[in-house]
Amino acid sequence: MYHLTRYIHELCALASFALFFVRGVWMLRESPQLSRRWVRILPHGIDTLLLASAVALTLMLHQYPLTDAWLTAKLVGLLVYIGLGLVALRYGKTRGARAVAWIGALAVFLYIVSVALTHDPLGFFRAMT
């Protein structure tokens, strides 16, 4: 059960990244694809499943945000990723601001993956210290 949940979590993470990447490209090109119905709905479904599987994994592992530093880092990272994503795809005033927020969100996402792989709040920054 644990492995299946982790697999679902990983698949959702991959799909979330891929969709966010493509939507960012469409945003930069001002493509009408961005306002298609499935493009507006599917990411929410995947992100909900990503979060639900995250909660299930923490319960199965008995490790929780605010108790275990690496999970606190993942949760904070997720909130920053969501915030930057909103600026990139909805609230950014200029194309430049949206592009910077998009690149920032992609970088934060990769940081979250590195925290997941290392169980270390520093993630890939650890290698630089």
Ligand code: HEM
């Ligand atoms: C954008 C958000 C997230 C991404 C990209 C992500 C990514 C990943 C990845 C790639 C793994 C697999 C690591 C491995 O195979 O060793 C993983 C595992 C895990 N994630 Fe996430 N995650 C995210 C959000 C969260 C959140 C918010 C939580 C909970 C606070 C969480 C809790 C966990 C747990 C408990 C595991 C299992 C670790 C293990 O079995 O060693 N994840 N995550």
